[in-house]
Amino acid sequence: MTRAQRIALAVIVLSAAALRLTGLDWDGYQHHHPDERYISWVATTIEFPSFGSDQWAAQWQPETSTFNPFRWPPGASSEGIVVLQDQPRDFAYGHVPLYAGVAATRLVEWIAPFLLPWLPSEWVLTADVLNGAGRIEYHHLTIIGRVLTALLDTGTVLFLFLLGRRLFNPAVGLLAAALLALAVLPIQLAHFFTSDPYMTFFVVVALYFMVAAWDSDVSSGAGNSKNRLIYIMAAAVMTGLAIGSKFAAVLLVLPLLWTVWIGRSGARRWRTAAVALVVLLITFAVTNPFAWLDWTCPPIASDGVLGAAASTLSRSCYWQNTLIQSGMVSGRLDLSFTRQYAGTIPFLYQFEMLVRWGLGPFLGLFGVAGLGWAFFVMFRTVRGGDGYDDHALTRLARELIVILLLWVVPYLILTGSFYVKFLRYMQPVVPFMLLFGAAMLWQWRSGVGRYLVATVLLIAGMLYAAGFVALYGDEHPWNAASRWIYENVPAGTRILSEQWDDYLPVTMMVDGVRRLRSDYPNAELTWLSYPDAADDEAHLAANLALLAHSDYLTILSNRVYGVVPRQPNRFPLSSQYHQLLFDGDLGYELVWVGSRTPRLFGVSFQADTFGWAGLRPPLGVADYLERDGALTVGRADESFIVYDQPLTMIFRNVGKLSAEQMRAAFETADDD
Numbered sequence: 001m002t003r004a005q006r007i008a009l010a011v012i013v014l015s016a017a018a019l020r021l022t023g024l025d026w027d028g029y030q031h032h033h034p035d036e037r038y039i040s041w042v043a044t045t046i047e048f049p050s051f052g053s054d055q056w057a058a059q060w061q062p063e064t065s066t067f068n069p070f071r072w073p074p075g076a077s078s079e080g081i082v083v084l085q086d087q088p089r090d091f092a093y094g095h096v097p098l099y100a101g102v103a104a105t106r107l108v109e110w111i112a113p114f115l116l117p118w119l120p121s122e123w124v125l126t127a128d129v130l131n132g133a134g135r136i137e138y139h140h141l142t143i144i145g146r147v148l149t150a151l152l153d154t155g156t157v158l159f160l161f162l163l164g165r166r167l168f169n170p171a172v173g174l175l176a177a178a179l180l181a182l183a184v185l186p187i188q189l190a191h192f193f194t195s196d197p198y199m200t201f202f203v204v205v206a207l208y209f210m211v212a213a214w215d216s217d218v219s220s221g222a223g224n225s226k227n228r229l230i231y232i233m234a235a236a237v238m239t240g241l242a243i244g245s246k247f248a249a250v251l252l253v254l255p256l257l258w259t260v261w262i263g264r265s266g267a268r269r270w271r272t273a274a275v276a277l278v279v280l281l282i283t284f285a286v287t288n289p290f291a292w293l294d295w296t297c298p299p300i301a302s303d304g305v306l307g308a309a310a311s312t313l314s315r316s317c318y319w320q321n322t323l324i325q326s327g328m329v330s331g332r333l334d335l336s337f338t339r340q341y342a343g344t345i346p347f348l349y350q351f352e353m354l355v356r357w358g359l360g361p362f363l364g365l366f367g368v369a370g371l372g373w374a375f376f377v378m379f380r381t382v383r384g385g386d387g388y389d390d391h392a393l394t395r396l397a398r399e400l401i402v403i404l405l406l407w408v409v410p411y412l413i414l415t416g417s418f419y420v421k422f423l424r425y426m427q428p429v430v431p432f433m434l435l436f437g438a439a440m441l442w443q444w445r446s447g448v449g450r451y452l453v454a455t456v457l458l459i460a461g462m463l464y465a466a467g468f469v470a471l472y473g474d475e476h477p478w479n480a481a482s483r484w485i486y487e488n489v490p491a492g493t494r495i496l497s498e499q500w501d502d503y504l505p506v507t508m509m510v511d512g513v514r515r516l517r518s519d520y521p522n523a524e525l526t527w528l529s530y531p532d533a534a535d536d537e538a539h540l541a542a543n544l545a546l547l548a549h550s551d552y553l554t555i556l557s558n559r560v561y562g563v564v565p566r567q568p569n570r571f572p573l574s575s576q577y578h579q580l581l582f583d584g585d586l587g588y589e590l591v592w593v594g595s596r597t598p599r600l601f602g603v604s605f606q607a608d609t610f611g612w613a614g615l616r617p618p619l620g621v622a623d624y625l626e627r628d629g630a631l632t633v634g635r636a637d638e639s640f641i642v643y644d645q646p647l648t649m650i651f652r653n654v655g656k657l658s659a660e661q662m663r664a665a666f667e668t669a670d671d672d
Contacts, residue, residue, distance in 0.1 A: 001165075001170045002170075005170050005171075005174060008174050008178075009158075009161060009174060009177070012157065012161070012174065012177050012178045012181050013154060013157060013158055013177075013181075015181050015182075016153075016154045016157040016177075016180075016181035017150065017151070017154045019181065019182070019187050019465055019469055020149075020150035020151075020153055020154055020186075020187055020190035020191070021147065021150045021151075022469050022472060023191060023469060023472025023473070024124065024128060024143060024146050024147065024150075024191070025124075025128065026191055026472045026476065026644050027476045027478075027479070027643075027644065028475070028476060028479050028508070029135070029139050029142060029143065030476070030478070030479060030506045030508070031138075031142065032476060032478060032502065032643055032644070033192050033193075033194070033643045033644075035093065035192070035194050036142065036145070036192050036193045036194055038091075038093075039093055039097065039098055039101070039145070039193055039194065040101075040138055040141045040142045040145065040193060041081065041083075041138065042069055042089065042091055042098065043098055043101055043102050043105075043141045043145070044076075044078035044081065044083060044137050044138050044141060045066060045072060045073055045076040045078070045083060046066065046067060046069070046098065046099070046102045047066035047067065048067060048102070048103070048106075049067060060289070060293060062290060062293060062294035062295075062296050062317075063086075063296065065290070067289070067290070068290045068293075068294060069089070069091040069093075069095055069098055069290060070088060070089060070091055070290055070294050070296075070297070070317035070318070070321075071086075071087070071088050071089060071294070071296075071317075072084040072085060072086060072087045072088075072089055073086070074086040078136070078137050078138055079136045079137060079138075080136040080138060081136070081138045088296075088297065088317070090321060090324075091317075091321060092321040092322075092324065092325050093194070093195050093246075094195045094198065094199070094243075094244055094245035094246045094247070094288070095244055095287060095288040095290075095291070096195075096198055096241055096244040096245040096287050096288070097145070097149075097193070097194065097195045097198045097245055099287065100148060100198070101141060101144060101145035101148060101193060102141070104144050104145075104147075104148045105137075105140060105141050105144040105145075108129065108130060108131070108140075108144055109131070109140075111130075112130040112131060112132075115130055116130055116132050119132075128143050129143060129144065129147055131143075141193075142193055145193025146191060146192065146193050148193075149189075149190050149191070149192065149193055149194070149197050149198070150190045150191070152190075152197055152198060152201045153186055153189070153190040153197045153200070153201065154190075155201055155205075156180070156186070156197070156200055156201045156204050156431060157177050157180050157181045158177070159201070159204045159205050159208050160173070160176050160177050160180050160204055160431045160434075160435060161173040161174060161176065161177035162208055163204065163207065163208045163211060163435065164176045164177065164435050164438060164439070166208070166211055166212060166215055167211060167400050167401070167435075167439070168438075168439050168442065169442070171442060172435070172438045172439050172442045173438075175438040175441070175442070175454055176431070176434050176435040176437075176438040176439075178458060178461075179363055179366075179434045179437070179438065179457060179458070179461055180430070180431050180434050182363070182458070182461030182462055182464070182465040183358075183359055183363060183430060183434065183461070183465075184357070184358060184359065184360060184464055184465055184468045184598075185354070185357075185358035185359060185423065185424075185426065185427060185430060185640075186200070186427060186430060187465060187468060187469065188468070188640070188644065189424055189427055191472075191644070192643070194424075195245050195246045196246065196424045196425075196427050196428070197427070198241075198242075198245035198246070199242050199245040199246040199248070199249050199427075199428055200427050200428045200430075200431065202238045202239070202241045202242035202245060202249065203238075203242050203249060203252060203407065203428050204431050205238045206235045206238035206239045206242060206252055206256070207235075207252075207255060207403065207404055207407060209231045209232070209234040209235035209238060210231070210232070210235045210255055210256060210259040210403050211400050211403055211404075212231045213228045213231035213232045213235065213259055214259055214262075214399070214400060214403065215400065216228050216231060229272065232256075232259065232260060232272065232276055233275070233276065233279050235256055235259065235276075236256060236276040236277070236279040236280040236283070237279060237280075237283050239252040239253065239256055239280050239283075240279070240280040240281070240282070240283025240284040240287070241283060241287060243280075243284050244283070244284050244287040244288045247322050247325075248411070248414070248415070248428075249428075251407060251410045251411050251414065252407060253277075253280070254406045254407070254410060255403045255404070255406035255407050256276060256280070257273055257276075258402075258403060258406055259403060260272045260273045260276055261273065288318070290317070290318065291316070291318035291319075292316070292318075294316065294317045294318065295315045295316050295317070296315075296317065297314060297315060297316065297317040297320045299314045299315050299320075300314040300320065300323065328420060329418045329419065329420040330418065330419055330420075331418075331419025331420065334531075336499075336500045336528045336529055337500055337559070338419070338420045339528065339531070339563050339567065339570075340559075340562060340563045340638050341419055341420055341421050342563075342566065342567055342570075343566065344421055346416055346417050346418070346421075347412075347416040347417075349421050350415070350416060350421050350423070350425070350426055351364075351368060353421075353423045353426075353636070353637040353640065354367075354423065354426050354430075355368065356633065356634060356635075356636070357423070357607075357633075357636050357637065357640050358423055358426060358430070358640065359430070360460065360461070360464040362456065362457055362460035362461070362464075363434070363457060363460065363461050363464075366434070366437045366457055367430065367433030367434050367436075367437050368433065369437060369440065370433050370434065370435070370436030370437025370438070370439070370440050371408070371429075371432075371433050371436055371437075373436055373437075373439075373440040374401055374404070374405060374408075374432075374436040374439075374440075375405070375409075377401050378401060378402050378405050401436075401439075404432055404435075404436075407432075408429050408432050411428060411429060412429060421637070422637070422639045423637040423639055423640045424639060441453055441454060463600055464598070464600075466600070467598040467599055467600035467605070468598040470598070470599050470600075471596045471597055471598055471599065471644070471645055472644070474596040475596075476596070476644070477556075477594040477595050477596060477645075477646055477647070477648040478502065478504060478506060478556060478646070478648060479506060479508060480594050480648075481504055481505070481554065481556075481592060481594060481648050481650055482504050482505035482506045482508055483505075483508070483510060484592050484650065485504060485505045485520070485552075485650070486505060486508075486510045486515045487510070489520070489551075489552060491519040491520065492519065492520070492521070493520060493521075493551050493552060494520070494521040494522070494523060494549075494550050494551065494552075495520050495521070495522060495550070495551075495552045495553070495554060496522075496523055496524070496525055496546055496547065496550045496552065496553040496554065497522055497523075497524055497525070497553075497554050497556070498524065498525050498527065498528070498555060498556075498559070498560045499524040499525065499526045499527075499528065499529055499560075500528050500529070500559055500560065501555075501556045501557055501559045501560060502556050503522045503524070503554065503556070504517075504520075504554045504556065504650075505517055505520060523546050523550065525543050525546060525547070525553075526539070526542075526543060527543065527560055527564050527571070527574040527577055528559075528560045528563060528564055528571075528574075530574075531567070531570040531571055532570050535570070535571050535572055535573050535574050536573070537573070539573070539574075540573045540574070540663070540666070541659065541663070543574075543577075544659040544662045544663060545659045547586060547588070547653070547659070547662060548656075548657065548658050548659040548662065550653060551652065551653050552650060552651065552652055552653065553581075553588055553650070553651040553652075553653070554648070554649070554650050554651075555648070555649045555650075555651070556646060556648050557609075557638070557641075557642045557646035557647065557648070558609035558610075558613075558638060558641075558642070558646075558647070559638060559642060560578075561578040561609075561610075561613060561615065562609055562612065562613050562638060563613070564577070564578065564613075565578055565579065565613040565614055565615055566612065566613050566614065573666065576666055577666075578613075578615060579615055579616065580662075580665050580666065581651065582615065582616060582617060582618040582621075583616070583618075584618075584655075585665040585668075586655070586657060586662050586665060587653055587654060587655020587656060587657035587661075587662070588651040588652065588653055588654070588655070589651060589652055589654045589655075590618045590619075590620035590621065590649055590650070590651055591650055591651065591652045592649070592650040593618075593620055593621050593624045593647070593648065593649050593650075594624075594647075594648050595628075595645065595646065595647040595648065596644075596645055597630065597645055598645075602629055603629050603630075603631050604628055604629060604630045604631065605630075605631055605633050606625060606628075606630035606631065606632050606633065606647075607632075607633060607634070607635065607636035607640075607641050607645075607647075608632045608633070608634055608635055608636075609635075609636075609641075609647055611632075611634075611635065612635040618649070621647070621649065
């Protein structure tokens with residue numbers, strides 16, 4: 001590497017860290033991400049076993065351990081929150097992020113007293129990270145978890161550079177790393193204390209070591225087999241950590257075994273493969289101990305939707321949660337929060353969302369093109385492509401691309417076929433799409449064209465990344481709506497919400513006074529909960545009775561109105577509700593609307609949360625978006641917008657219609 005390349009790498013890594021660490025308080029630490037919220041809640045009860053303790057044996061018993069994610073330990077408590085006692089819990093996440101977040105928090109708690117006296121109290125590092133503000137454990141765990149996720153995702157950028165340099169050259173590695181540093185989907189996910197960035201990091205590092213093993217073996221000959229073995233064992237450790245972060249990473253076993261298998265023969269190949277698998281399993285067992293220690297969960301019936309394997313494996317709490325997740329993503333379990341994917345086209349939907357929102361059109365289409373180029377290279381290599389006219393790729397590089405595709409292709413086939421298509425599922429392939437794109441670009445013989453395209457991509461990436469991160473400078477809409485409620489709605493007023501969404505207000509400081517969510521009774525409308533035959537008159541009457549006897553209604557996101565109206569066959573009555581509400585036919589009037597979106601040069605990029613559902617937005621929303629200078633970009637995957645950039649509405653009951661009068665509005669809608 002030249003001096004200029006080293007400086008460029010430093011700028012890329014620092015930029016990646018800055019984009020990922022900006023806006024740590026994106027929700028005012030109100031825990032608006034449900035997965036993060038649950039992981040932090042569980043983390044408050046995790047206590048690592050103390051060596052030499054009299055309670056050492058009890059720490060490894062599922063019913064008594066404070067180290068077991070699958071059960072609330074007896075006697076556990078944490079300030080300011082409700083902690084359940086001696087009950088099972090559904091922990092459907094990898095344990096590596098959980099344990100890493102707890103360990104990092106304990107480390108920060110240990111070093112904070114030494115650093116706090118020397119740092120300005122107003123710094124984010126001082127007040128939030130080192131907890132100079134004195135937040136309770138539940139909040140501080142979330143902060144440290146977010147910092148750790150951001151740093152780990154920055155590490156992914158660095159290792160993608162190392163992978164690109166080893167596979168191709170430093171220029172390809174730098175371009176791929178720069179594009180990943182600016183990619184919005186990883187930037188967003190790095191702000192959450194969740195498992196996907198962990199899995200992505202360990203996947204990239206594992207594949208780097210696999211490539212290094214093959215590269216060192218081919219370039220240095222058989223005499224360098226010691227280095228090759230070290231790389232393979234390092235890849236096995238990283239694979240175990242990736243699986244311990246999220247089970248889908250088990251597909252990494254394919255490129256791992258390929259790396260061991262090719263270029264070796266006989267008993268030596270078998271021994272290396274066996275040792276690598278043992279190292280992988282030990283790594284997984286050490287970092288997920290209760291995956292094999294806790295078999296206390298009640299079994300799932302063998303004739304259930306999860307299949308015959310459920311009755312045996314589900315006695316393990318780990319496997320039971322894995323089986324349930326499998327049933328969820330495949331669509332075998334009909335869950336309210338996954339019905340949004342009805343009618344979506346496998347594979348095409350994920351790439352549409354990635355190009356439209358996750359990466360933006362420039363980086364997204366570039367990554368798709370890079371993926372297609374890699375498939376072509378693999379095809380020619382497998383067919384014996386020594387004669388392939390590619391001046392930029394050596395035969396070794398083409399063989400090493402196959403290692404990466406042994407991860408990318410099976411993972412895309414698996415996740416692309418899912419009924420559930422959360423955009424975050426695409427994160428583990430994004431680094432490789434951008435790496436392939438950079439390699440494709442660098443094979444061009446025209447240096448001018450190459451640098452021109454790279455410049456356009458970097459500028460487009462910088463603009464979208466800057467516009468996206470800018471949204472964290474605005475108050476979260478749920479917090480802003482809560483502030484409006486505290487200032488305009490008397491305490492004791494019942495406020496309706498929609499089931500499967502959050503509810504308002506949140507507990508917060510308003511004008512120096514701590515205002516409590518509990519001061520406002522809450523009741524839930526259940527439009528999404530009872531589909532098909534259960535969407536009947538009794539269900540409708542219960543919801544209309546709540547509407548008739550309440551003063552305010554909050555709609556925090558499109559979790560419900562983006563789904564129910566699109567499925568009139570499953571929701572023959574409920575599907576009419578939201579348009580009637582938005583048109584004012586139920587006596588409710590829009591009194592507050594708010595959102596925050598990526599913003600660039602005074603223009604905000606707003607997802608269309610109404611069009612896909614065939615709805616007309618309330619007039620007040622249309623006026624708000626026009627005043628805000630919003631450019632509607634099209635539909636967005638709910639999981640991309642719901643946590644940090646939802647469109648939020650508050651309605652007031654000004655018409656005071658009876659339930660019977662509201663029901664008549666449904667009849668009129670039927671006639672129309």
